[in-house]
Amino acid sequence: MLKATLRSFLAHKGRLALSALAVILSVAFVAGSLIFSDTVTRTFDRLFASTAADVTVQPEQDLRSTRLSGSVQTLPAALRDRVAKVDGVAAARAEVSVQNAVVVDRHHRSVGPTTGAPTLTMAWYVTHRSPVKLTSGHAPHGAGEVLLDADTAGRRGVRIGDTLTVQAQPGTLRVRVVGIATFTTTNPGAALVFLDPAVAGRELLGSSAKATSISVDAAAGVSDAELKHRIGAAIGSGAYDLKTAGERAKSAAAGLGRFLDVIKYVMLGFAGVALLVGVFLIVNTFTMLIAQRTRELGLLRALGADRRQVRRSVLTEAFLLGLAGSTLGLAAGTGLAFGLVRLLSTFGMNLKATEMVIGWATPVTAYAVGLGVTFVAAYLPARRAAAVSPMAALADAEVAGSGKPLTVRAITGAVIGTAGAAALAGCAAATSTGRAASLLGAGVVLTLIATVVAGPLLVRPVIRVLGGAFPALFGPVGRMSQRNALRNPRRTGATAAALMVGLALVGGMSVASASMSASFDRQIDENLGADFIVQNANFTPFTRQVKDGVARTRGVGLVVAQRLTPVAVRLPDGDRVRTTAAAYGAGLDDVVHITYVQGGSPAALADGRVAVDADFARDHGLRVGSVLPVEFPGGRHTGLTVSALTDQDVAEGFGTEGGLYFGLATLAKYAPDAQDSALYVNAAPGTGPADLRPRLERALEPYPQVQVRDQADYKELVHSQIAVLLYLVYALLGLAIVIAVLGVVNTLALSVVERTREIGLLRAIGLGRRQLRRMIRLESVVIAVFGAVLGLGLGLVWGVCMQRVLALRGLTALAIPWGTIVAVVIGSAVVGVVAALLPALRASRMNVLAAIAHE
Incomplete structure (x- = not known):
């Protein structure tokens, strides 16, 4: 059985390639996100560990005010003297560092980064922990001199001798660049501007008696934790926030983690879409392969193979598919992480791609995802394969299931759909945002499952409507294409489901974003009275x-x-x-x-x-x-x-x-x-x-x-902020469409193989090559549009319910982007045409006599 399984897998490797691609994409995004986040985390852990003081004393941080208010929490600079007297303190420094200053050149252009990283304006101190070292010029002396980091100077074309303007909270200060400092560690992308310590407090905080923190170095033999305890006892730990180097590194890593989470969740979102859509593709592939191997499986049963061996044979093929896809996906994920690291370098965060971290959890997760999804997707086809009787070896039968009644699906779909509809109705009627959001999530999941389960039930009524004009427009070719799409509702439903998932997502988010834009426009018109x-x-x-x-x-x-x-x-x-x-x-x-x-x-x-x-x-x-x-x-x-x-x-x-x-x-x-x-x-x-x-x-x-x-600009700004979310949804849609196209290509390609004799007979009685290609294209188009109709219909319901959640936050306008919806339907038809090109070409090139004699 193992030898037969391996031969079968190698014989069908071309047909399994498209399914493997879905596994590769999903594993690549999962592995890439893990490698990238591990690399960035390890790099910054080293940075924090090498630059953090043994103990740092900061103002109490219960209400953080810097980002929204622009104010800087300070402590008395004289506190440094009290800290320095504590037993076990080797050195103490009063630090001045702010993020609310803006530095511009003589052309009134900001020298800060454009990537969202801060401009840090601070006092110049040189210690063994400094992240930079002076490489040209000299240290700043007095109020009119500053140092600039080399990366910022190079990016903005600033040289020694140039004049800059520092716009700080106390006032504006014109300064001359007298030196350039080069990073000795990873440059996190920030711009660093250094002032003379004697004037930094006055120029940045308004008083030389203020500081933003006290950095403390421990004497030999004194642990950070012990020194923290002693300093807290001396100055009163309740009035200040004391952190050891390890605690500060952990806190900084937590902040970095929030940044990385954005990237990680985006990539995992792509992986999730790839997984979800890939499941339909793999199920379809194995179902059709098993249907085409009915006689082969029946012969194996006739020769003594039991159901368990047949099922194990199919699952082994799935294992080999998952193993190959996971291996290639892990390699692709490494390349993806490398690309992200290089991309960060172009934005000023200079990570070393040669130091990428691939922890043990990454390959374990990659293979778990790849093998898990193929096993889950192949399990039902494997069970159907095991149900093939030995008598099938003597008859031209298909795997049981393609012609079975859809009663179970109807009941299951109705039950799940009713629960989902009730959850969405509860969302629309809810009066609290939290409850509405919870019901919305439950309703989305349940209605999606119900639509997938009951999809085959909708194939015949919907496709009869969508393809109703085909006979009149394309004659017998149009009628045959419609009947081919109706021939196996399960297969058509599974193929369309891959496209439906992506379009349901984009439909719902399009309604939500359009409603948000319309609501903000209404609020701006009603509330904003300024010119x-x-x-x-x-x-x-x-x-x-x-x-x-x-x-x-x-x-x-x-x-x-x-x-x-x-x-x-x-x-x-x-x-x-x-x-x-x-x-x-x-x-x-x-x-x-x-x-x-x-x-x-x-x-x-x-x-x-x-x-x-x-x-x-x-x-x-x-x-x-x-x-x-x-x-x-x-x-x-x-x-x-x-x-x-x-x-x-x-x-x-x-x-x-x-x-x-x-x-x-x-x-x-x-x-x-x-x-x-x-x-x-x-x-x-x-x-x-x-x-x-x-x-x-x-x-x-x-x-x-x-x-x-003005008001129009303000609306445009709000629209651009909302568009960022929409662009992400469109990117997810693009990935879903790519995999859905693969699914349609795979289904049509396998369907052409399944209908080889039928195609040969049609050609023999006069069907031309062009007519055959048209028939397959029309079949593909009607399947793609069927998926689009289901997805957009579901997405519209989701979008309306999302708007009801937004209404609880004051965004009361409902807007449906009909232009986007029409464009998506037309685009789906184009997707169907593109997906059918290769299968149609292959079918039209078949030898007629060989096709008629095909077993």
């Missing part, structure tokens, strides 16, 4: 000099600044909720249209007052006049009086909850270092927006981090 918004591209804060530049511009009337800050509020019901609050200047109602349930903007912006979303207030027992305990970054506490209730969250999109906003005067008391995140600008009377815009753009040329946008 222009000055804002950073990634919504991060900017220095206050920007507001000064805007205010000095001729023709500017009202300027209202928005600042964001993380806060923690203690609610009457005892909950402590961390959220983001917004602060505004006077004139808010002239630039943002807010609907008030009680109170109004003047009351909310008064010192010591706060506005709250009405739903949030109702849920937590707040009303106008309630005192809301609020904690700001740095441990500052106060009680703010609720003076207005609104029906919307004015800072929605920044992780807010409760719609809290108050005046700039209140924020200045408790978070004085917060920076502007947006400026709402109205033109002065007598000045039109068209005249004001070019003036604003000229005034803001020295500040490349911000852009001037």
Whole structure:
């Protein structure tokens, strides 16, 4: 049996190649993601381990404020002297390092990275742990000199002697580049700008008495953990955040892990699609191969092979297919990881491709995925093969199952589909986002399974409609193509299911993204009253000099600044909720249209007052006049009086909850270092927006981090953010289509082999080569369009339910992109034509007499 199995596998290796390709793609994405993440993690572990101080003292980090507010949490620089006196401390340094400064060249272009990595502006210290070393020029002295890292200098064309401008929170500083420092470790992609330690605190933090951290080196024989304990006892560990080198490396690795997770999950998403679609392809391949080997299997049974041996023979073929596919997929995954590493290098993250990490878990996972998917997909065909009776050796029969009633499928599909429909209905009726999302996930999975199970039941009614015009348009050839698609509903359903999965995904996400865009457009039209918004591209804060530049511009009337800050509020019901609050200047109602349930903007912006979303207030027992305990970054506490209730969250999109906003005067008391995140600008009377815009753009040329946008630009920005998600979905769709095309090609190719005698007879009675090719193309088209109709129909239902979840977050508009849906249906027909090219060509080249004599 083993020898027969090996011969059978080698005899059909060409027909199994397309199925192997599906395994290769899925394994490649899984292995590539693991190798890439392991390589990056190992590289950065080395970086963190080699550069982290033995103990680092930082401000308490309960409310992190840098990203949204732009403020920097600090500690007293004099704390360094107290730490230095602790027994076991060999050296202590007061560090100054910020990420909220912008550095521009004389052409007003940012010298920072364009990849999202930060620009780190810091004090210049040279220790054995420094990630860079001075390679040309000299160290900075005084307020007018800086060092720049070599990668940034080379990327931006900056040389020693060039003049730069540092826009920091305290003010603007013009500096001259006096030296270049080269990385001695992996460059994580950041831009590094170094100032003289004597002036760094004053220029970056506003005071030489402030520092961002204290770095401590342990004396010989003192462990990091012991030194941390001693320092905590000396300065009070509750007031500061103390971390050993290992803890800091672990914390940094956790942050890196969140970045890597994005890449990993994207690649695993591709792998999942490849696996899911590949299962249908492998099932179809083995089912048809077994059907064509009915006589061979029957002869084996007649010669004494039992059912277990036949089943084991088919599963062995699946094992060989999975083994070959997994091996090639692992190699392809290594190449994919290499390409990702090289891609990061082009963005400034200089990883060494020669140090790629392939841990033991990677090949184990790769072979588990490849072998697992082929075993799962081949199990049912193997069972059917084992059911072949010895009498089949004497008859021209197919494997049992192709003509069996679909009663079991109908009942199973109906039960699962009913449960899925109930879950989706519950999602549409839910009133909480969490419950709606959970029901949506369950409904999507159940309805997808139900459609796959019941797909063959839909073949005859749907394809009769889709191919109804074929007889009139193409005559007997059209009628035969339609009947061929109807001949085996199970096979047609499985082939179409591969395409259906991808199109259901793209249909649902297209509806969701179109609804999000329409909802944001409606919100912008209804809520935004300003002529222009000055804002950073990634919504991060900017220095206050920007507001000064805007205010000095001729023709500017009202300027209202928005600042964001993380806060923690203690609610009457005892909950402590961390959220983001917004602060505004006077004139808010002239630039943002807010609907008030009680109170109004003047009351909310008064010192010591706060506005709250009405739903949030109702849920937590707040009303106008309630005192809301609020904690700001740095441990500052106060009680703010609720003076207005609104029906919307004015800072929605920044992780807010409760719609809290108050005046700039209140924020200045408790978070004085917060920076502007947006400026709402109205033109002065007598000045039109068209005249004001070019003036604003000229005034803001020295500040490349911000852009001037009107309502149309703001909508375009939102659309571009949503499009990123949609592009990912389209990429997944592309992969699904590639594998689905392989599935259709495989099915048609095997079907041509199965119908060799039939094709020979048709040719003998007058069917031309061109007519034969047309018949196979039409069969392919109707199968592809059938898959598209099922997928898009399912996707539309999912998309509508997704929109109901979004509606609970305020995105109430429902939009269906009919243009995209029509384009996808037309594209599916094209996919069908392309998939049929090779099988049709092969069929048309058959020798007529040989085909008639085919067994």
